[in-house]
Amino acid sequence: MNEFDPLFEPELSRLDAQHWLRQCRVIESACAPEIVYQGRRLILMASNDYLGLANHPAVKEAAAQAIRQYGIGAGAARLISGTQPPHHDLEVALAKWKDAEAALCFGSGYLANLGLLSSLAGPQDIILADRLCHASVIDGCRLSRARLRIFHHADVDHLERLLKRRPAVRRTLIVTDGLFSMDGDLAPLSALARLANQYEGLLVVDDAHGTGVMGAHGRGSLEACGVEADVPFHMGTLGKALGTSGAYVVGSETFVRFLVNTARTFLFTTSPPAAMAAATIAALELLQREPDRRARLWANREVLFQGLIRMGLRLTATASPILPVIIGDEALALGVAQALLERGIYAPAIRPPTVPKGSSRIRLTVTAEHTREHLDQVLHAFQDILASRSLT
Known part of the structure; x- marks a missing residue:
């Protein structure tokens, strides 16, 4: 003892x-x-592991080949020791799949949400978050030091009342999971996107559980709700339907460059192994091909x-x-x-x-x-x- x-x-x-x-x-x-x-x-x-890819032979072989070529560890953060080809190739593949200009990968969904939200908002801003958002979303909101208001789960009317009463701020964020991990229900993304547009806010979506599962092509909750063109960026994870590990944010090239320079959970952490990125590329190919x-x-x-x-x-x-x-x-x-x-x-x-x-x-x-x-x-x-x- x-x-x-x-x-x-x-x-x-x-x-x-x-x-x-x-x-x-x-x-x-x-x-x-x-x-x-x-x-x-x-x-x-x-x-x-919704699609059964975590133990797929092609995914494991892609990781094994990358280990043989690039070793186990990346050595440092990508801005220090450089970006290895599998990381770059994965981000290109994710952006293409999501019909976005660019993508940026993080070591986990938790890190992606902390980095994304703390980069987007500050003390002069307000964040309105769904009551059942994932813990990483709430922690990211708190880390930003923005004013945080919680709206009732999937309650668009309550959200609008809060939007109408919000104080004068620099930036308004509406934050939600796309697919809620503990209840399995979809956020009302179409209505949330409408309110974001009406009240000049930014809709931020954590699509961890929607990625690879929801939508006609598995692109996620935004595809399922028909709002892909209305949400300028969003986050998703690689460790669920894609069966590997890590997370991504997709958006415009300008926005991704902004995150590269401001997201502390990207700047100050060692890059995930190249083998994990290579495995994810293989999993993404399987998802689209099968x-x-x-x-x-x-x-x-x-x-x-x-x-x-x-x-x-x-x-x-x-x-x-x-x-x-x-x-x-x-x-x-x-x-x-x-x-x-x-x-x-x-x-x-x-x-x-x-x-x-x-x-x-x-x-x-x-x-x-x-x-x-x-x-x-x-x-x-x-x-x-x-x-x-x-x-x-």
């Missing part, structure tokens, strides 16, 4: 008493529909969604492969997650502060690689659990 441990034990005890305490679990296999945990083979229903992956994803989503609804389980207003089963009580949610684990399903309970108090849930995520047998086993597990306890 360390002499400083008594400083931390009260907080850990408090979290434990509230059923909020977490721990890291060691998974003994690759990210796939089936994983090995504590020597047992389980069905993984908690991965954002639209049947998205078709399988949505077919699987519909099977599981309809099965859960028929049981009478309470789901959010999801419009995506994210299917949150609302349990409510934290202790009950933990019990359901454990019962699922005993039945061969890995789907941890999502509890505060990740979601609001009283809305703990089992957040199921479907992928293109799940089989019908996987989904049937999940549904049978829930049916079995429902027979012994009330979840509705």
